[in-house]
Amino acid sequence: MMKFADLIDENVEELAAIDTVDAGKLFSLGKAMDIPRAAEHLRYYAGAADKIHGETLKMSKELQGYTLREPVGVVGHIIPWNFPTSIFFMKVAPSLAAGCTMVVKPAEQTPLSALYYGHLAKQAGVPDGVLNVITGFGPTAGAAICSHMDVDEVSFTGSTEVGRLVMQAAAMSNLKPVSLELGGKSPVIIFDDADVDKAADLALLGVLYNKGEVCVAGSRVFVQEGIYDELVKKLSEKAKTWVVGDPFDPNVRQGPQASALNINILDESIELHLEFCVADVSQTQFDKILSYIEHGKREGATLLTGGRSCGEKGYYIEPTVFTNVTDNMLIARDEIFGPVMSLMKFKTVDEAIKRANETRYGLAAGIVTNNLNVANTVSRSIRAGIIWINCYFAFDVDCPYGGYKMSGFGRDLGMEALYKYLHVKSVVTPIYNSPW
Ligand code: ADP
Numbered sequence: 001m002m003k004f005a006d007l008i009d010e011n012v013e014e015l016a017a018i019d020t021v022d023a024g025k026l027f028s029l030g031k032a033m034d035i036p037r038a039a040e041h042l043r044y045y046a047g048a049a050d051k052i053h054g055e056t057l058k059m060s061k062e063l064q065g066y067t068l069r070e071p072v073g074v075v076g077h078i079i080p081w082n083f084p085t086s087i088f089f090m091k092v093a094p095s096l097a098a099g100c101t102m103v104v105k106p107a108e109q110t111p112l113s114a115l116y117y118g119h120l121a122k123q124a125g126v127p128d129g130v131l132n133v134i135t136g137f138g139p140t141a142g143a144a145i146c147s148h149m150d151v152d153e154v155s156f157t158g159s160t161e162v163g164r165l166v167m168q169a170a171a172m173s174n175l176k177p178v179s180l181e182l183g184g185k186s187p188v189i190i191f192d193d194a195d196v197d198k199a200a201d202l203a204l205l206g207v208l209y210n211k212g213e214v215c216v217a218g219s220r221v222f223v224q225e226g227i228y229d230e231l232v233k234k235l236s237e238k239a240k241t242w243v244v245g246d247p248f249d250p251n252v253r254q255g256p257q258a259s260a261l262n263i264n265i266l267d268e269s270i271e272l273h274l275e276f277c278v279a280d281v282s283q284t285q286f287d288k289i290l291s292y293i294e295h296g297k298r299e300g301a302t303l304l305t306g307g308r309s310c311g312e313k314g315y316y317i318e319p320t321v322f323t324n325v326t327d328n329m330l331i332a333r334d335e336i337f338g339p340v341m342s343l344m345k346f347k348t349v350d351e352a353i354k355r356a357n358e359t360r361y362g363l364a365a366g367i368v369t370n371n372l373n374v375a376n377t378v379s380r381s382i383r384a385g386i387i388w389i390n391c392y393f394a395f396d397v398d399c400p401y402g403g404y405k406m407s408g409f410g411r412d413l414g415m416e417a418l419y420k421y422l423h424v425k426s427v428v429t430p431i432y433n434s435p436w
Contacts, residue, residue, distance in 0.1 A: 179410025
């Protein structure tokens, strides 16, 4: 695993470029974050691999017992297209450390870096058959993993709709456990005492990072009434300076929606076949975002900035902020997975908590305040897997991450992720003169 990490470090530029071509992600961010963090994940879990312990049990009778943690077996990892590298390693690194073997299916839109990682794993000396990368479409290759009788667990990241299918297929086959990291509609709550300039930056980053194609995107922004007008003004100014364009350009902050090239590579033994995707997912994604924007306008929300595609060609969308959004509007309820913010005004802490929780999702939340009591109260009251106070997207390999409610269950990252791939076995023996 350490050698695997070193090989990633040696190929940072190339790997970042692959994800940029494949997913439209910013090359600068891939180079600075996604790829180096992949190596960091491998090193973190490599360090944990020889510290997997059970417990000695006291027991209530004349018995002695201990627990062992054993690898669950063959794990199926199903990866989405928005973070082809990060999510690959969130899943592969802990399961390798746990001693599992695995079949990894990258998204059909973004299979290239996963194939490269398969190659690097081989170079690093990961034994054949341990880390298997299989490209393919969801309803065929993905579904086959979920219903396979020899796959012992599935770790899935993707949409809530597909998460349901994954769980269903697992239940109908061998009852394999699944972990699901699904959609979100995360709130960012900004209180009156916040620094308006910083809060505007945080809120914009919260929804525009990776062009809004982030399951934890802070797409519902609640602003307390005292600073609402000032914040709206700041957001409007800042959103207009957000540069959209070529993801290889270091000045650009937002690339095209979904994958840029849409090439699917099927690696059949030695031959490489190039096959253009039948369905153009970027087009679908692009159309979906624009149609949500139209819906928002029709429902009566006010378009503060953006709202259109940009450029003559390519799937580029302007950073879009809606004000006067009400909680029941579609743009405030559905996961749009694009650069679209819904801004809402609130009066009291209790009101903010209640409205923030009025969603079927529960992945993340942001709180912006300097008031410790407010921060503590709100963070305990929001039903979501990760709460960021005065920050957003503050991920770390040591910090477990996953959903409440229809955002799924099970945790990636941290030691929780390692335990996800380990069974607990209890071993019991009688002690001398025991009646058992
Ligand atoms: P996204 O919203 O990221 O497009 P999807 O849930 O559609 O999310 O896809 C995430 C991953 O799930 C992809 O690798 C995709 O191929 C896979 N997938 C799609 N349909 C199924 C299915 N029926 N069974 C298993 N995996 C699937």
